[in-house]
Amino acid sequence: MSLSKSVRNWVMAGAAATALSAGSIAHAAETIKVGVLHSLSGTMAISETTLKDAMLMLIADQNAKGGLLGKQLEAVVVDPASNWPLFAEKARELITQQKVDVVFGCWTSVSRKSVLPVFEELNSMLFYPVQYEGEESSRNVFYTGAAPNQQAIPAVDYLMSKDGGEAKRWVLAGTDYVYPRTTNKILEAYLKSKGVPAEDIMINYTPFGHADWQTIVADIKAFSSKGKKTAVVSTINGDANVPFYKELANQGIKAEDVPVVAFSVGEEELAGIDTSNLVGHLAAWNYFMSVDTPENEAFINKWHAFIKDENRVTNDPMEAHVIGFQMWVQAVEQAGTTDVDAVRQAMYGQKVRSPSGFDVVMNTNHHLSKPVLIGEIQADGQFEIVWETNGPIVGDAWTDYLPESAKLTADWTYPWVCGNCETPKFGTMTN
C-alpha cells in the first residue's frame, strides 16, 4: 500500500512539475532530483504530511522561476510510514536507485538516527527541519530546526524572568524517547546551575500516544501548591498533547497560575484542540504564523494558494524547510553543480531572509543562527509573541550544560573537520 501511495505522489509531483514547466521554458531532458522523506501514513503522518506538501510547493515555485542551473527540479516522494527502520531503507532507495541530489526529510529523532548511517555511507545530503535535542553534528546533515540553546534554554530563562512570572519550581514532562530525555537532562543541569534545588524539579515521562492524564495533571497540581511559582516544561510529543491540554483545562489549571511551555506544540498541533481554555500557555519556536512581517505574509499567501485552503496553518518546521531549501538553491547556484561535497562547502555562511523577518545564516557546525520567539496561545489557536531575542542565536550542537558535551566542538571546516572533537583533526573533507 505504501508503494502505491508513493508512486501516486511521485506521479502527481511529476505532473505538477511538468505542467508548470510547460508554460515557462522547454522541458529540459535532465532534471535535478529532490528526495522528500516524510511519513505519509502512521502516527507521524499528522505532522509530516504538511512538510511533504511544503516541499512540493517550494519545488513547484522554484521551477516556475526557471528551475536551477537551467534544469527543472523533480520531487521524488517516498513514504517511510512512521516506521523507523523503513526510513533507512527508503533513504537508501532514494540515493542509490532514484539518484536524488539532496533529501529533505525526517521528523522524530529516532528516524534521523536511523537514516544517519545511510547518508554518511553514501555521502549524500539531508536537510532536517525539526527542533531536536542537539548532541549531534553529521557532515551529511544540515539541521535547520532549533538546537536546545535556541529553544529550551531561552524558554526557561523567560519563565525565570520577571515578565515570565519568576518561576521557582519546575515540572519537566515528556514523552519517553531520546529527544525529551536528552532535553530534560540538559534542562535539569541548567536549572541546577541556576540554583534550583533538586526537590523543586519534578521529572515525568509518559509513553507515545498517552491518553489518560488524570494522575499526572493531579500530581502537577499538588506539586504547584507548595507556595512557590511553578512552571511546566513540556516535551510531550505528537497527539498525546491533545488529551494533556484537555485535562489541564478541565482540572482548572490556568496559565496565570501554572504556565506550561511546550517545545513540540505548534499551530498544526493546536488545530485539533479548542484553545479557549488554554490562553496564556506558551510555546517556544523560531517562527510563529502570527509573525507580522511582509516575508511571512507572502509565505502564508503562497501556502494558501498552493494548498487551496485558507484555513491551513503554517508552522516552524515548514519555515525550516523554506530556509533550508532556499539555502540549498543558493549553494547549488554558487557551486554550479549539485555535487554533495561542493554544495556542502558552498552552504557555509549562506544567508536567507526567513519568513520570521530575520537574516538566518548557516554555520560551519551545520546548525543555523536563528531568532528565538516565545508565544502565548490565543483563543483562535494562534500564538501571540510575548518575547523574542534581540537577534539570531547561533545553534549549539553540543550543549554547554553537560560536562561531557561542553568540551566537544562541531566544525566541518579546516582545521576542525569534525562533528564531535576535543581537538582539531586538520583533515580534509573527504577523509
Add this chain to the structure above:
Amino acid sequence: MRLFLATLLGLLVLTSLPAHADPLADFTANLPKGGYSDRIVQIEAIATLGDPRAIPLLEALGKGELHTRKDSGALVTARREGREYFLTDPLSGADLGKAGRRDTKKIKVNNGVRSAIAEALAQLKLASADPAIRRAAAEEAAKYGSPTMLARLRAALEAEQVPDVKAAMQTALIAAELAAGTPAERIAAIDRLAGSFDPAVRALLGQVLSDANAQPEVKAAAAKAIDKIESQRAWLDAGLALFQGISLGSILLLAAIGLAITFGVMGVINMAHGEMIMLGAYSTFVVQEVFRAFLPASVFDLYLIAAIPVAFMVAALVGMAMERSVIRFLYSRPLETLLATWGVSLILQQAVRSIFGATNQEVANPNWMSGGVEIIGGVILTYNRLCIIAFCLIVLGLVVLVLRKTHFGLEMRAVTQNRGMARSMGIDSSRVDALTFGLGSGVAGIAGVALSQVGNVSPNLGQLYIVDSFMVVVFGGVGNLAGTFVAAMSLGVLNKFLEPAAGAVLGKVVVLVLVILFIQRRPRGLFALKGRSEEA
C-alpha cells in the same frame, strides 16, 4: 514596594493635576508605554483608584481588545467582527466608528499582566452593586494576599449586608491576613486555616514559609499547619486515585464491550475492532460539523446525543458488511480471520486518512461536559469523566438487556452455544451472525463517541485501544460480560494506584506482566464459563 510606588504615583498625579482631575484617564494613557512590568504598575495604580469605569477597561485589556490607533495614537477598545474592528472609547464607551485590521495595534498582555488584571478586577468588583459579582470577587480575592487587598476587604466587609457574600469575604480576609497581616493576625489566620484542604490555602502557607520577613513563630505555626494538611490529604489522594481508576476502567470497558461480543461471544479474533471505535469517533466529528453548519448555535451542545445513534449505525453497517464479505467465509479458521480483519483495519484507516486527512480532527466538548465539580479542597472530578462513567454503565446495561431479554439475544445465545441445534430449530444462523457482528461493531462505534471526548480523533485512534480491549476481554474471561466489567475496573484501578509510584510507562508494564502471570495460572480468565459450553 512596587505597590507603594504605584500608590505614591497615584497620589502625585492626584495632587499635581487638580485641573485635569481624571487620574484614571492618565493611568490609562500610560498603558501602552513600556514593557509588561510597566503595564502592571499602571494596572495596580488603576486598582487603587476604585473607579468603576476601570472594570470594562481592564476586562478589554485582558481580552486583548484594548488597542492604539496607528494614525493618532489614541487608545480605543476594538471589538473584531469579520475583517474589521468596531471602535469605542475605553472609558466612556462612546462609539468611534470602524477601522481596518491593520489600522490599530493591540496592547500586548502576558500571563503576568493577566494575573495583575485579575487581582485588580477582584479589588474593584468588591464594591459592585450586584451581590453575585461581589461574592465572585471575594472568592477570587482569596487567591491574592497583598496589603491593598487586605485594606480593601476590610472596608468591603464593613459595608456588606448580604450574609453569604459576607462569609466569602471573611474567608478571603483570613487569606489576606495570613499573607499581609500583623504577626498575631497571621498566626490566628493559620490556626483558622489549618483544617482546610484547599490547595490555594496550602500555597499561601507555603508562601509564609519562604517569606523572608515572617517571624519565626509565624513560620513554625505555618509548618505545623502544613504537616496537618499533608497527613489528612493521604486518604483524600487514595480516594482520588480510586476515582481516576474507575474512570480509566470505564474507558477500557467501553472500548472492550464491543469486542466482548465479536470476540467473546462469536469467537472472531477481530483486529478491526479498534477501527470501529475510530469510525464512531469520526461519525461524532461529522455530526458536530453538520450541527455547526446547519443548526442554530443554541442546540449545538446536543450534537453529542445525536451522534450516538449515528455512530452506532455507521459502525454497525460497516461491521455487517465486513462480516458478510470477509469473515463468514473464515469462521472455522481463526488465523486467517486474524490476518483478514487486520487487513480490513488497514484499509479502513487509510480510507479515513484519504477522506478526512491525516491530521487530528477537533471534536469539542459540549459545555455541559467541560470543567469539573470540586468536591473537597482542590479535588476536582471532571464532568467528562463523570459522564463517561455513567454512559459506560448505561451501555453495558443495555447490552446485557439485549442479550438476556430480547428474542434476538436468545437466538444469538442459541447460535453461539450450538449452531447445529439452533439451525434445526429454524433459526437463520447466518442472519444472526451478521446481526451479532453488527451489534458488537455498533457498540464499538458508541464507544468512539465517548472516546472522542477524552482523546484524539485521528485515523490511528483504534490502534491505541485494540491491545487494551483484548487484554480486558481475555483477562475477564472470554464470553462473559460480567467478567469484562470486573476486569476493566480492576485493571483501571490497579493502573492508577501503580502510576504515582512507578510512573506511567513502568505502571503499564507492571499491569501487563501481572495480567500475563494471571493468565498463566488461569488461562480462561477471571470468570471462566463452566459446564458444557466450555468445550464448545
